[in-house]
Each structure stands twice: as C-alpha cells, then as structure tokens.
Amino acid sequence: MHINIFKRKELKENNSKPLILVTNDDGIHAPGLKALTELARKLGDVVVVAPDEGRSGMSHAITIKYPLRLNKIKDEENLAIYSCSGHPADCVKLAVNQLLDRKPDLLISGINHGSNSSISVVYSGTMAAAIEGGLHGIPSIGFSITDFSSRPDFSASCFFGEQIIMNTLSDGLPEGVCLNVNFPKLPQKDIKGIRICRQAKGLWIEEFDKRVDPHRREYFWLTGYFDNYEPDNEDTDEWALKHNYISVVPVRVDFSDTKAMAKLRSLYAKNGI
C-alpha cells in the first residue's frame, strides 16, 4: 500500500474559495444534507448532488440498467443544488464527470441519520459516496450521527465537523484514503473529543420479521441488531462512540488480505492446484 505525504491543496496558495461537493444517501430532502450544505457554504463554493429519494443501505450500487436524470433545483451564487435519480455513487460519478468543470477540493457526504460505524460501512450509501470520491482523488469524508430520527440535533456535529473539514482542506488526506466520521448523539458539552479509530469487528444479526399479506402470501422485513465482537477494544470506532467520542476511521478500499495470500499460496502448492 502506498501512502503519499499529506498534500496541501492549491487553494492555500491562490487563496480562492474551495469547491465543495455535497451528497448523501438519505436523499435531497434530508435535514442532515441541509445541515452539511449550510456548513459547507461557510467554507466554500458548494455543489449539492443528492439522490431524489432516500437510498439508505444501497452501498456502492451503481445504475447500469436505467439511464440517470439530473434535476437542477437551485442555482444561486456559490450554491447549486441538483437531485439525481441514481444512487449515491452515481451522484458522485455524474457530478465529477458531467457537472463540474474542475475536480472538487473536497467531497462531504451526509450527515447520515444513523451511524455507519463498524461493518455498517459495507452497507452504507453515505460512505460509498465518500469512497467513490476518494477513488477519484478527491479528499472525501462521510459523516453520520448515531441518531436514526428524522430531526436529529446537528449542532454539535457541525461544530466538530467543521474542524475535521478545515483540517482536511488544509492538509488533504493520504492518497486513496477517505474518512468515516461518526458523531455520538450528544450535546456539544458532553462530547469528549475526536478519536482516530479502526473499524470494530462485528456483525448485524438478522431477525427477519415474517408476515402474511392480504393475499396470504409471505413477505419478510429485514431487521436485526448489531453484535460488537470486541466491545472492550479502545482503538475501535464502536468503543469511541460508546464513550462519547467522535470516531474518525481512515478508510481504504483494498480488499486484498496479504496474510491470507501467503497461506493460500502454500496450501495450493501443497495440494498441487
């Protein structure tokens, strides 16, 4: 794995306002997107491209079978807003390839209503958008709050989020890395600070809710609870959130397990395949 030195952005040299791309997976009408857009406007020129409806749990899905639509909702000075018929990763791809005339200085996704810590990063559309931004070489951050309600209080998230954004704008991120930031559902005074973490090992335990429809056919609702395999490990995001810290996990999408490669090589050699 290559990790380059932290890159200072050109914006520091030429003193222009940074271009910030904002997206999410809860859709164009989500209060979390509004909060993040308002925060972004304090810091730069903003383009919002977000799904036209909620796309929670859509992971890194891309739209292949259907064409995509963009709908311009607002075009003010320093703020343009588009809704998109696709998933969060589609929004990023369309923004970068069709809408913007230069690479954004920053991509921020969220603020997601509900946490995306531990293994939830795999299912999260919020984080897929940030990962897609990172793949395109844009310093990218996914923000989530451990509050699934429709109207969370984002004031503490925006206070600390601004610090994380300012730091990322000034110092960049290692090449190929984006950030998974989760805020605890707490007022600002009760948040103990920011912790750099790794993704906790854990699993969603499914408990499908089996029902029968009016036509006597079975259907299933996905439900379940999260099982943290390592609740006592202080370097994990789950531990940080449980202990009133903001968790920041640097995320890289290289799925290759190099230790397993060595094991498999010797096993396959032994078995002659």
Add this chain to the structure above:
Amino acid sequence: MHINIFKRKELKENNSKPLILVTNDDGIHAPGLKALTELARKLGDVVVVAPDEGRSGMSHAITIKYPLRLNKIKDEENLAIYSCSGHPADCVKLAVNQLLDRKPDLLISGINHGSNSSISVVYSGTMAAAIEGGLHGIPSIGFSITDFSSRPDFSASCFFGEQIIMNTLSDGLPEGVCLNVNFPKLPQKDIKGIRICRQAKGLWIEEFDKRVDPHRREYFWLTGYFDNYEPDNEDTDEWALKHNYISVVPVRVDFSDTKAMAKLRSLYAKNGI
C-alpha cells in the same frame, strides 16, 4: 487482523454431503448460475437463492424500504431453488436466516458474466454475496468470467472452479476471508493455471453517454473503461488475467487503514483537534 488456522469442516469427519448455498447477481435465469448450480450438485446438497432479475452493479445493497419475497421454483432431492425479490446480499441473509436449518458448508456466487477484478469488487453484487457469506462465517467464493456475453463457455471455469471449491471444502478459509475468483475467457488448454493475487489498483473512467429523450429532457447512460494503475505488477489479479491465469484474491472487509491512522493521529495532535 486475526487469521485463524485453516479449519477442516465437519463434513470430512461425518462423511455427509456438504450443504452448498448458490447465488449470483445476474439473476435466477442467468446461464452462469445454471453452470455453477450443476457444478455444486456434483459436490453436495444444493440450495439456490438468487435475485428474480439481474442485479449487476448493486454492490452490497440491502433492502430496507420494501419487504422481501421468496418464490420456490424447484424442490427436488438435493436441490432447492428460490428466487428472491431482493439484492444478492438480501438473498444470502434470507437463506441463512430463514430458509436453511443449518449453516451452509460453502457459499458460491456467480458465475458472473463479466470480470470482477481490481476495483470492480466494490461495485459487484456477486462479490457482495460472497462477502456477506464470509461475514456469517461461511467459506465463500465469488466466481466471474471475463466474458460479458449472455452465453459464455463455462466449461474451463467449471473445471478449475471445482478444484478451488474442493480445496475450500476440505481446508476452509482463514476467518473473515472470502475468495474473489476470476476466470479468463479461454478454453481450458490455454489457461496457464491459478494464481493467488492481490486486487490491482485501478479506476473506472466514466464517460457518460448524454442523450435527449422524446420529451426533450436529458438523460445519462453510465459507461466507461477501466484504467489499470499498475499493469506490470505480476502479483495483481489484472496481470494474472491478462497473462491467461485464473486470479484468486483473498478478500477481507476491513476498510481501516492503520498507516493512515498513525498519520492522522499525529496531524490532529499537531493541529490541536
């Protein structure tokens, strides 16, 4: 990262037939699923749970907003086939949690029409199903062939796939690891062998095809080409496929970048956040 020793399955001790769960993302009618099901039937008792239509590019999407349906298509001795209204990861969750009375000895996903090497693993529903199986502690393999046609020749894939499956059934996989197997589009005699690889660094370069519908509204088709950042590196899956080998990448879904954690910690400490 913990990697346990390779586990021998109970099936070796009690000599019963292994239970094999088969799925894919091209849908219940795909020839690749049929080829993999026929291969699985040679080796054990088979349950197929596959999406009711093609779900390519759906990544690790799960269905939250809508209920899921299962439709029993076949229930013969040693073979049950269900279609599912959800995505590949939904199929695995429903099979494991609702349909099966014990944990499968193996999950196989595919054979996908089209490769899932390098960064395509992020977008792939085929690999999401294998990853979901791995998260549930099932030795899991995603198979793909570098042939996007509707009727690929799967004979060589099945010949070598059987070796990989037999090896996985007898020796298991490291805990938390699944396999991403890609077959080159070649007759058996021209395939040079199997290589254990890492995921090549690369990116899909998008070139949206912008069109105008009969109502004069714009729409966009996602298209593009793959840019391999390291074509000369012989330990990558892209190199293996290009040089007529089958690529096997051990995949782990821990996105945390530990080197970046250390860098960020010192940076945040310096900046006082």
